[in-house]
Amino acid sequence: MRHITLPDFGTAAAWRDAARACLREGLAPSDVTWGSEQSERGLFDDQPARAAAPVKQTVPRSFVSLAETVCWHRDADRFARLYAFLWRLKDAPHLIADRGDRELAHLRSMEKSVHRCQHKMKAFVRFREIGDRTAPRRSFAAWFEPTHHTVEPTADFFARRFADMDWRIVTPEKTAIFLDGRLSFAEGQPRPDLPEDAGEALWLTYFRSIFNPARLKVQAMTSEMPKKYWRNLPEAATIPDLIANAPARARAMAEAAPTLPPIRAEKARQQLAAHMSAWEGPKEALPAAIHACTRCPLHRTATQAVPGVGPLDAALMIVGEQPGDQEDLAGLPFVGPAGQLFDKVAQSAGLSRSETFVTNAVKHFKFTPRGKRRLHQRPNSGEIEHCRWWLDAERSLVQPKLVLALGATAAEALTGTGANIMRRRGTIEQLADGTPVLIAVHPSFLLRLPDPAEREKQMALFEADLRLAAQMVLALTARSAGAPTG
Amino acid sequence: MTGKTLESKLAILSDAAKYDASCASSGSTKRDSRDGKGLGSNEGTGICHAYAPDGRCISLLKILMTNFCIYDCAYCINRVSSNVPRARFSVDEVVRLTIDFYRRNYIEGLFLSSGVIRSPDATMSDMVQIVRRLREEENFRGYIHLKTIPDAAPELIEEAGRLADRLSINVELPTEASMETFASEKNPGQIRRAMADVRLRKEAAGDKTHTGRKAARFAPAGQSTQMIIGADGSNDAAILGESTRLYSSYQLKRVYYSAFSPIPDSSSRLPLVSPPLVREHRLYQADWLLRFYGFDLEEIVSGARDGNLDLELDPKLAWALKHREMFPVDINRADRELLLRVPGFGVKTVNRILSTRRYRTVRYEDVVRMGGSMKKAGPFVTAQGWSPGGLTDTAQLRSRFLPPPQQLSLL
Numbered sequence A: 001m002r003h004i005t006l007p008d009f010g011t012a013a014a015w016r017d018a019a020r021a022c023l024r025e026g027l028a029p030s031d032v033t034w035g036s037e038q039s040e041r042g043l044f045d046d047q048p049a050r051a052a053a054p055v056k057q058t059v060p061r062s063f064v065s066l067a068e069t070v071c072w073h074r075d076a077d078r079f080a081r082l083y084a085f086l087w088r089l090k091d092a093p094h095l096i097a098d099r100g101d102r103e104l105a106h107l108r109s110m111e112k113s114v115h116r117c118q119h120k121m122k123a124f125v126r127f128r129e130i131g132d133r134t135a136p137r138r139s140f141a142a143w144f145e146p147t148h149h150t151v152e153p154t155a156d157f158f159a160r161r162f163a164d165m166d167w168r169i170v171t172p173e174k175t176a177i178f179l180d181g182r183l184s185f186a187e188g189q190p191r192p193d194l195p196e197d198a199g200e201a202l203w204l205t206y207f208r209s210i211f212n213p214a215r216l217k218v219q220a221m222t223s224e225m226p227k228k229y230w231r232n233l234p235e236a237a238t239i240p241d242l243i244a245n246a247p248a249r250a251r252a253m254a255e256a257a258p259t260l261p262p263i264r265a266e267k268a269r270q271q272l273a274a275h276m277s278a279w280e281g282p283k284e285a286l287p288a289a290i291h292a293c294t295r296c297p298l299h300r301t302a303t304q305a306v307p308g309v310g311p312l313d314a315a316l317m318i319v320g321e322q323p324g325d326q327e328d329l330a331g332l333p334f335v336g337p338a339g340q341l342f343d344k345v346a347q348s349a350g351l352s353r354s355e356t357f358v359t360n361a362v363k364h365f366k367f368t369p370r371g372k373r374r375l376h377q378r379p380n381s382g383e384i385e386h387c388r389w390w391l392d393a394e395r396s397l398v399q400p401k402l403v404l405a406l407g408a409t410a411a412e413a414l415t416g417t418g419a420n421i422m423r424r425r426g427t428i429e430q431l432a433d434g435t436p437v438l439i440a441v442h443p444s445f446l447l448r449l450p451d452p453a454e455r456e457k458q459m460a461l462f463e464a465d466l467r468l469a470a471q472m473v474l475a476l477t478a479r480s481a482g483a484p485t486g
Numbered sequence B: 001m002t003g004k005t006l007e008s009k010l011a012i013l014s015d016a017a018k019y020d021a022s023c024a025s026s027g028s029t030k031r032d033s034r035d036g037k038g039l040g041s042n043e044g045t046g047i048c049h050a051y052a053p054d055g056r057c058i059s060l061l062k063i064l065m066t067n068f069c070i071y072d073c074a075y076c077i078n079r080v081s082s083n084v085p086r087a088r089f090s091v092d093e094v095v096r097l098t099i100d101f102y103r104r105n106y107i108e109g110l111f112l113s114s115g116v117i118r119s120p121d122a123t124m125s126d127m128v129q130i131v132r133r134l135r136e137e138e139n140f141r142g143y144i145h146l147k148t149i150p151d152a153a154p155e156l157i158e159e160a161g162r163l164a165d166r167l168s169i170n171v172e173l174p175t176e177a178s179m180e181t182f183a184s185e186k187n188p189g190q191i192r193r194a195m196a197d198v199r200l201r202k203e204a205a206g207d208k209t210h211t212g213r214k215a216a217r218f219a220p221a222g223q224s225t226q227m228i229i230g231a232d233g234s235n236d237a238a239i240l241g242e243s244t245r246l247y248s249s250y251q252l253k254r255v256y257y258s259a260f261s262p263i264p265d266s267s268s269r270l271p272l273v274s275p276p277l278v279r280e281h282r283l284y285q286a287d288w289l290l291r292f293y294g295f296d297l298e299e300i301v302s303g304a305r306d307g308n309l310d311l312e313l314d315p316k317l318a319w320a321l322k323h324r325e326m327f328p329v330d331i332n333r334a335d336r337e338l339l340l341r342v343p344g345f346g347v348k349t350v351n352r353i354l355s356t357r358r359y360r361t362v363r364y365e366d367v368v369r370m371g372g373s374m375k376k377a378g379p380f381v382t383a384q385g386w387s388p389g390g391l392t393d394t395a396q397l398r399s400r401f402l403p404p405p406q407q408l409s410l411l
Helices: A011-025 A061-070 A078-089 A093-097 A102-124 A151-161 A198-210 A218-224 A227-232 A234-255 A264-275 A282-291 A325-330 A337-349 A381-398 A407-415 A443-448 A452-482 B006-015 B091-103 B120-137 B154-163 B176-182 B188-206 B236-250 B277-292 B297-301 B315-322 B347-357 B364-369 B374-380 B389-393 B397-401
Strands: A002-006 A032-036 A139-143 A166-170 A174-179 A182-187 A316-320 A356-360 A367-370 A373-376 A402-406 A428-430 A436-440 B060-064 B109-113 B143-147 B166-168 B223-229 B254-259
Touching (some): A011 A061, A011 A078, A032 A078, A061 A093, A061 A102, A102 A227, A151 A174, A151 A182, A282 A381, A316 A407, A325 A337, A325 A373, A325 B188, A337 A443, A337 A452, A356 A381, A367 B236, A402 A407, A407 A436, A443 A452, B120 B143, B143 B154, B154 B166, B188 B223, B236 B297, B277 B297, B277 B315, B297 B315
Parallel strands (some): A316 A356, A316 A402, A402 A436
Antiparallel strands (some): A166 A174, A428 A436
């Protein structure tokens, strides 16, 4: 029987070395006993152990971190439990993933307790200032009583966080000291007398004020901040009073009669009115009016309306379907993937976007949420009809020589029907006021085509349509420039 | 106005800030001060440093820069027509409080909000100045959550996003109609545009610049928002519908639901009843089902009375009771999606079942050790050594899960 004594400082690393050595010697768990410096030794501890065949060592990584944590648990049997499980693991490495295994479940719950204890230490250590406030390196100290042996594995957290000050955390078992950027450990001490700290009074004020007496939930508090920690938390002293007075405070709020607004309120209202934007004229007001549109329910879910953009004297007006995800966010038409494709094709077809007025048949984005994404939905006839009002307003403002309708929705908004787009594309129709409309497919249709050959074919047709539009614009503007004025 | 001590200002301005539910300090970039040149660290996980008796965690120093406000939102303690005491912090005071609290390990960082004074730009610029001082002069590396003002200038939002970990803008109420009723000066469209702007800036910061360098980070812990529950008449279906839209449109990290609670000097237009805490809890549960458990909005709210969630049962259990034809599921064969729908199983439990199942058959006791609540799951699953028999289809199944009936008090 082998007995291994592990030191109180550096316990986890020492266990790891010892366990590795035992495993190498092939010592079964029943041949080893484990103890820490203070624990008493067993009756059979000094008998020589039977040596078995050396064992090859490969240990799953997640066991290493499990052991690293469990070694700081306060139960005396932690080392033996770890070694026993390690012994089983060498023949069945998959056990580390078997959460139904009784022993692993126990170790995992020990690991959880230590993690929780570490977490509570990070949360509940309360420093008091013990040095000069104005010194270049301020100095703080805290007294804390952890449930497990967590000072050593947790001290580094405080070193990472409070590196520009000196501090010490005193516990009954160990003291962590951080001085001039160096972390060291010493024996524990009884509770020291820390000087009064003015910062603590402000903290108590904050704790009292942030509490909402109308929603008392004492159990939710104590499950996360158990009473065993209260004696070292300065704010905990205020809790009984807060709880006792809460119902009366909530009742008083409910029963208090409404008061008249202070005189200041009227002045603020006038000030606020001054910040509201005003209407200036019919032309400039159109985008603002579109932004404020509530003609159909789409405005409730979209970010914003996306009015058309471009020169108001443009010869060509391009009408798309509706804003997509990106357009809805940016407030600009044709900036998403379809818009980018359009720009590319338009460039090679000789169409300049800066000289055209670009807009959509429907001004608000219609979609259904799907997890973290928004799936585009086609606007229905009612929505197209409601929004035609704005499209007509834009058309009368710009008075284009030619309108290019992209896709069925645009065709429906302009000509009254969106049917048979594939047959109608590349043809020219007339609006009621005589303006010619060239029908083409929508670029997002091209993006969706799965077959590369078909896509190439449609792409070529689309480019031809845009080229036709460019030629028509040239011809139409030349004609009107040549026409006699008056 | 002058003559208020730091302590009395703190009392007023933290009292005014407590109706903001968010206190998360997690999910930002990892950083520390090991170089000795600054103060603070952020390790990804948030830490709750204390809990108030209302059960809410205290992770951040949550204060208003000022509680003077030009708006008159009926539900808000700081509305212009209220007679609560008013105060305003100076830049120095906020910086000093934050640093002194942080050094004593009371907090993870600062949550700074404010009433709107003078103009939106003036208010936002004062707030940004505080954060700039903390970051650039005090070298503060803790967490900062900044509430942004919807119509502040773009360059202020840009700087706010560069300095803070999280930005948030509250949508306040679930529908536009109730905004019109209770907060008529606020513009829901403007709030949505502000959230869209934050998402776009954040996405741009994720791209490389044209030189191939990484762009300056922008609000690494993302953006969140808050909705007040129970002040207006919106039902849970409307609330959850709005939050699914917000999640998908603006990539929010969280939508917080805040049960409307009586405030000092409240407006006569709002119900002064005790806050609907259970309803708030059920909404959070439903929110989780939508985001992490593969549920659709329709599934959760369909069949609900008046479009509201069942207050007596959690939404997953309520759904399972209505869809018994899908149960019991076999723990050893069902796929992940179906296991996630079993009441009493969380994501962790399901992962554990799946990883153990690769090597052996899972028994009833195993699931208990894996953290599953068999009290809830029992009627809905079969495992080795366990079959619910006729339990799944009994008419009284629902009553098994209800809280025990309470005898009426005679007094």
